[in-house]
Amino acid sequence: QAARSTRTIVIAGVPAGLLQDDVMADILTIHFQMSRNSGGDVEEVTYPTRHEGVAYVTFEDREVVESVLKKDQHLLQDKRLPKHYPLRVTRYCDNVSSSLIHLIVL
DSSP states (O other): OHHHHTTEEEEEOOOTTSSOHHHHHHHHHHHHHOGGGTOOOEEEEEOSOSSTTEEEEEESSHHHHHHHHHSSOEEEOOTTSSSOEEEEEEEOOTTOOHHHHHHHHO
């Protein structure tokens, strides 16, 4: 579990309610696998979560987390989405409280 958390990032700004949850999870998977987004092999996308507009992405390699976090801006774009959506990407930690996630979402 500890190793898994070092391979996970928190995504805020996911457009909620536009598409079915499994479709949005697919779009997030594709986004974070693309090399142009500094991504890599995605192990799992957790969406939806208890917090609207928030997803968790777990990569197979911890190094991918570092490169994704270094990218200046992540714009979620897909032909199924009406526009591009800026995402806020932060490092996951086990003691993320719901109040912190609330701040990230705002």
